[in-house]
Amino acid sequence: MIDDLYLIEKHAYRSSIVHLMDARVKLLIVLAFIVAIVAVPYSVRVIELGAIFFAFFAGLWCCSRLSPLIYARRLVLILPFGIFLILFQIFFKNRYYDIFHPIATLPFGIEVYAESAEFASILFVKFIVSVSFIILISSTTRMQDLLDASRRLGLPQEFVLPLGMMIRYLFVFAEMIGKVRCALDTRCFDPFDRHLPYRYRLRQVGYTIGMIFIRSYEQGERTYTSMLCRGYGENARAHLVKKPLRPREVSFFAGTLIFIAVATAVVYLHP
C-alpha cells in the first residue's frame, strides 16, 4: 500500500477542473455519495442507483483528465479488501430474503442461491461506488489539501498537528521501507524462503520492524527538536489561511447534493 503513495500523490499534483476544485467541496461530495449509497436498503434498486452514481463519478473522472488505466490499477489494488467477502455471499442464506432458490449445487452439498447471488451483486455495486469516489478524491486532491480541508471543516486541533506530521512522514517511511527491502535483498534474505527456519525468518522480520519503530521514534525526537527551534510550544497552532468558497463551487456542491437526493428519490419512488 505504502508503495503507491508517491504515485497517488503524483496524480494529485496534476491540474484539471477537478484537481482545482476546493478540497472541502470534493470531500463533502464524496462523503455524501458514499453515505447515500450505503444508506439505501439492500434491494435490487441499489444497482440502478449505483449505475447513476457511477456515471456521475465517470464524468468527474473524465474531467480530471486522468487515464482510466489509473482508475483500473487502483481499483485492482483495492478490490481484494472486499471482493472475497462479496464472493462468499453466494453460498449463504441471509436475513434480507425470506425464500432462497438454489441455482447450482457444488460438491459437499454446497448450494448457490439466486437470492444470495443477487445480494452479492448489491454489495458489489455499493462497494464499487464507494471505492470509486475514494479513488477520485485521493487521485485529485493532495494530502495536505485534504488535511487543510478537514481543518476548515472543524477537525479537532488535537488531531491537526499529529495528522499533518504523520502525512509528511509517510513519505519518509515509504522511502525507508524501500531501503529496508533493498538491504534485505542485498543480504539475499527472503522472508518467504522456505529453506530458512520459520523462527529465524520471523525473528529477522521482527528486528526489522523493531528497527523501523525505533527509527520512527528517533525521527520524531529530531522533529521535535527542530520544531522547538522554530518556536513550537504547548499553545502553538499551525496557521491556516482563510479561504472562502467561490460561488461556482457552492453552486456545484449544492447541485450535487440535489442530484443525489433526487436520484435516490426517483429510483426508490419509481414503481
Add this chain to the structure above:
Amino acid sequence: MHIPDAFIPIGQSVIYWIIALAFIILSLRWARKSMGEERVPLVAVLAAGVFAIQAMNVPIPWGTSGHMVGAALAAIVLGSPYAGVFVLTLVLLVQGVVFGDGGITTMGANIVNMGVVGGFVGYYGYAALQGIVRSPYAAAFAAGWASLFVSAILCAGELAVAGTFPLGFGLVSMGLYHAVIGVIEGGITAVALYLISSARPDILEHPQVVSG
C-alpha cells in the same frame, strides 16, 4: 480485518462511530494530559511508522502472508491503551480516505476493532500476563496474539449482526485465520519490544516493567 463500506448498514455504522468517537475523545484527553507537547510529534511520527510496519508482509506457516496491526505494540511501548486508539485512529483515517483500505461509514467499527480492542487487549493483556508468565516478551507475544484474535472475533460478530456474513462461518474462518496470523502480531510485538528495550530502553514508558 478492515471492513469496507456497504458491509454494515448505516444505522449500525452510526452506533460504531459513536463508540469509536467516545474512545477517540478519551484518547485525545489522554494525549493532552499524559503526552505533553514533546510527545505529540513523537506519536505522530510513530503513527507513520506503524503505517509503514503494516506494509511489511510477513509469511504465515501455511504459505500465505499477513501483516501486523501494531495497536498492542504502540499501547505497550507508550504505556497506555489510549495510545493504541490514538495511533490507530490516525492510521485508519489515512488508510480509509487515501487508500480505500477500510470504509468511511465503517471506519468507526474499524477503529473499535483495531484501535480500541487492539489497544486495550494488548495493553491490559500484557500487564496481566507479566505477573503470570514472568517474561515480558512471552507476555507481549500472548498480548499481541490476543489483541488480534479478539479484534477478529469482534469483526466477525459485527458482520453477523449486520447480516452480511453468517456468525458460525465468520467465527470459524476469521477465528482460525487470525489465530494463525496472530502469531505474527504476537511474535513481532515480542521481538520488537526486545529490540526496543535493548537498543532504546528510554523510549519505553515503563522500562522497568520490561527489564524486570
